[in-house]
Amino acid sequence: MLVKGPGSPGLSDKIAKISGMDTVEVEHKVFPDGERYLRLLDDVEGEDCVLVQATYPLNNLFDLILLQDAISENGGRSLSVVVPYYSYSRQDKCFRPGEAISARVIADLIQARADSFYTVDIHSLAVLDYFNIPSFNMSAMSLLMGHAETYDPDILLSPDEGGKERVKIAANDAGMEWDHLVKNRIDGNTVRIEPKEVDVDGKTVVILDDIISTGGTMFEASRRLKELGARKVHAGCTHGLFVGDCLQKLKSVCDSIFCTDTVECENSVVSVAPLVAEEITDR
Numbered sequence: 001m002l003v004k005g006p007g008s009p010g011l012s013d014k015i016a017k018i019s020g021m022d023t024v025e026v027e028h029k030v031f032p033d034g035e036r037y038l039r040l041l042d043d044v045e046g047e048d049c050v051l052v053q054a055t056y057p058l059n060n061l062f063d064l065i066l067l068q069d070a071i072s073e074n075g076g077r078s079l080s081v082v083v084p085y086y087s088y089s090r091q092d093k094c095f096r097p098g099e100a101i102s103a104r105v106i107a108d109l110i111q112a113r114a115d116s117f118y119t120v121d122i123h124s125l126a127v128l129d130y131f132n133i134p135s136f137n138m139s140a141m142s143l144l145m146g147h148a149e150t151y152d153p154d155i156l157l158s159p160d161e162g163g164k165e166r167v168k169i170a171a172n173d174a175g176m177e178w179d180h181l182v183k184n185r186i187d188g189n190t191v192r193i194e195p196k197e198v199d200v201d202g203k204t205v206v207i208l209d210d211i212i213s214t215g216g217t218m219f220e221a222s223r224r225l226k227e228l229g230a231r232k233v234h235a236g237c238t239h240g241l242f243v244g245d246c247l248q249k250l251k252s253v254c255d256s257i258f259c260t261d262t263v264e265c266e267n268s269v270v271s272v273a274p275l276v277a278e279e280i281t282d283r
């Protein structure tokens with residue numbers, strides 16, 4: 001049975017439809033003091049359950065943990081947790097003394113009540129090492145590429161070195177030219193894209209990243225590419241968080257902005273449901 005986390009309702013329905021699983025609806029309330037209440041509306045006793053729930057915004061993480069407890073408390077036989085967007089994955093180690101390893105904390109919370117774990121385009125694969133239960137990452141890059149092909153692109157780019165492997169695989173699958181830019185992060189909101197020789201003059205460019213958060217990275221990359229003569233720049237990512245005025249900023253320089261439904265929003269034009277359905281039913 002597929003338990004529909006309130007953070008991923010559309011994606012849950014699509015996965016259930018493709019895989020033929022029955023869905024378990026969830027009652028969801030927030031008390032005046034902000035405490036959260038979740039209740040399974042179907043019986044899961046003796047059932048092998050799949051729970052789908054993104055962990056952004058942060059309240060969704062708490063709802064995930066509560067639902068895991070509800071499934072175990074109500075006699076679920078096994079539980080596979082699907083977290084399409086794994087928040088805190090960027091803090092996957094101590095970068096400076098005194099820090100917590102946030103990604104490990106989330107892993108510990110999840111695996112306390114789960115038998116297996118699935119996620120999509122996790123920022124750092126090293127996070128999976130924090131799991132003692134079977135854990136799997138899927139890549140949405142080929143699905144995003146499928147959408148990007150409608151723009152008839154000449155070249156695929158990663159906005160930074162960190163994402164170049166992801167982009168390389170998608171470009172090779174599609175038989176396309178690819179490259180990466182060089183990014184320097186100044187602070188949480190500001191990035192600088194270093195001058196780098198990429199021949200984009202008169203070309204249609206697609207930039208793919210794992211996350212668009214503030215949009216600083218995509219904005220600077222797109223601006224730089226337009227400066228270098230790109231005819232069109234289409235910006236895509238797996239996880240569209242689009243914080244604050246991100247979309248407004250991106251619309252001023254990008255010709256389109258698209259993402260998957262790992263975080264459900266108006267720009268989610270690509271669904272990861274086929275990918276997740278195949279992975280969970282194959283195992």
Ligand code: R5P
Pocket residue numbers: 159160162163188189191209210211212213214215216217218
């Ligand atoms: C960082 O390495 C990630 O791959 C993304 O490039 C980053 O998280 C995007 O953040 P923002 O949209 O705030 O620039």
